[in-house]
Amino acid sequence: MPTLEELNKLYATDSINFQVGEGGLPKCTITHPNATAEFYLNGGHMTHFQPTEHQPVLWMSSESKFEAGKPIRGGIPICWPWFGQAVEENRPQHGFARNTNWTVVETQETVDFVAIELKIESNAETKSIWPHSFELKLRFEIGKKLSIELETRNTGAASFRIGTAIHSYFNVTDASNIELSGLDQVDYIDQLDNNLPKQQQGEIKIREEIDRVYIESGHQVSIVDRTMNRVIKIKKSGSQSTVVWNPWISKANRMADFPDDGYRTMVCVETANAFTDVREIAPDEQHVIMQKISVA
Ligand code: TA6
Numbered sequence: 001m002p003t004l005e006e007l008n009k010l011y012a013t014d015s016i017n018f019q020v021g022e023g024g025l026p027k028c029t030i031t032h033p034n035a036t037a038e039f040y041l042n043g044g045h046m047t048h049f050q051p052t053e054h055q056p057v058l059w060m061s062s063e064s065k066f067e068a069g070k071p072i073r074g075g076i077p078i079c080w081p082w083f084g085q086a087v088e089e090n091r092p093q094h095g096f097a098r099n100t101n102w103t104v105v106e107t108q109e110t111v112d113f114v115a116i117e118l119k120i121e122s123n124a125e126t127k128s129i130w131p132h133s134f135e136l137k138l139r140f141e142i143g144k145k146l147s148i149e150l151e152t153r154n155t156g157a158a159s160f161r162i163g164t165a166i167h168s169y170f171n172v173t174d175a176s177n178i179e180l181s182g183l184d185q186v187d188y189i190d191q192l193d194n195n196l197p198k199q200q201q202g203e204i205k206i207r208e209e210i211d212r213v214y215i216e217s218g219h220q221v222s223i224v225d226r227t228m229n230r231v232i233k234i235k236k237s238g239s240q241s242t243v244v245w246n247p248w249i250s251k252a253n254r255m256a257d258f259p260d261d262g263y264r265t266m267v268c269v270e271t272a273n274a275f276t277d278v279r280e281i282a283p284d285e286q287h288v289i290m291q292k293i294s295v296a
Contacts, residue, residue, distance in 0.1 A: 001041075001101055011107050015114050023066025028104075032114050034143040039075075042068055044102040044118045044138045047075035049146045054295045057146070057232060059171040059266035063257045071098045073257040074169045074266075076148060078138060081130055083163035083243075083274040094165070096129055097136060105137065113143030122155070132160040145294040152279075153286040161280050165243055165272040166291040168234075173227035175246055175264055180204035182221040183242065188214040189275055206267065209248035213274050215241050221269050231296045234269050238289035241277035243270035 002010075004026055007018040014031075021027025021040055027047075030037040039046040050056045060074035071077055071094075079094035086092070092099055102118040109115075120126075121135045133156030139149040148166050172178050181203045189195050191211040200214065203224075217240045223232040236242070245268040247255065252263040271291035273279050279287045 002103075007104065011104055013107075013109060015109055016107055016116070021066065022064075025066050025068065028116065030114050030116070030142050032109075032142060034112065035146070037114075037140070037142045037146070039116075039140065040066075040072060041102050041104075041118070042066075042070075043072060043098040043100065044078050044120070045072045045075055045098060046140060046146075046148070047072060049142065049293070051144050051295055054230070055228060056171050057293060057295060059169040059262075061258050061262055063259050063262075065257050068101065069099050073255075076169070077165075077167040078150060079163075079165035079167050079270075079272075080136065080150065080152070081132075081134070081160075081162040081164070083165050083272055083278075091129055094167070095163075096126065100126075102138065113141050115139060115141045132156050132158070134160075145292055147290060147292040149288060149290040151286055151288045152281055154281040154283050157283055159280055159282045161278050162287065163272075163274055163278045164289055165270040165274060166289065167243070167268060167270045167272075168291065168293070169266050169268050170223055170232055172223065172225045172265055172267055175206045175267055177226050178206065178267065179224045179226075180221055180244060180267070180269065181224060182219045183214050183216065183244075186214045186216045186219065188212040204244060206246050206248075209246065209251055211243075211245045213241055213243050213272070215276060223267060223269065233294045233296060234271070235292040235294075236271040236290060238287060239271045239273055239277065239291075241272045241274045243268065243272050243274060245270070 035051045038048040064073035077098045080097040105117040118138045135153045137151040141147040221234045
């Protein structure tokens, strides 16, 4: 793993800098006229995105761990190569990409954005958890909008299936005073009710724990934050499932890395390939899933 000095020698500019972050983990800060952002190489995990003249867009837990190999709570966890609980035991919830140290591939700067590409690839350790050869690339494009692009390439000789989620935690002023629009009449799987299939009626309001996997193609979801008078728009591609989650009171209390009242100021809207939307990738083929976030 390169040192901070080596990373800065290779990639530091007026806009990009690597430094010691929480828990001593290497962190990259992005400073551009259009936005600021930060991410950790641990998990390829973005923890901050703030367009100029707006409030921070991502929610971070004040109780998050920052330990190599452990998921950070909040920001944008990358769930891959499975979503949710693995079928086999002793395989981590939401896959291992968010527990893995990513390496920097390249950076790009323009008047409009800063882009950073990270990657992980299969090795003996990953194959001990998931017996496939892969290259996984993650590209952040940070400007007035934030795009997160995850490209899976099958570098092995056999097809494999992946489940994924760009598991974004959004910062809202009061989760009980927001609406999520764009999923009206869309079928969803209710993870809180034996994964029963249901249909969304109207806008989503949050008054209790919610954990739903909407099966749809390419809908734009908007988070209307009435209190902050802002709308967070979420577009996507390469995905036909969107996960909406808020743990509400009792589940928030049960999570050690989640403050008891944290549910009040967050909502997860995750661009996914989950449940029936898992993807089969043949040798030498690739799949790209992308989430694009903008604030109005
Ligand atoms: O957001 C959907 C979900 O699968 C929820 O059921 C909840 O478990 C959440 O992910 C967080 O999972 P994590 O493993 O990060 O605690």
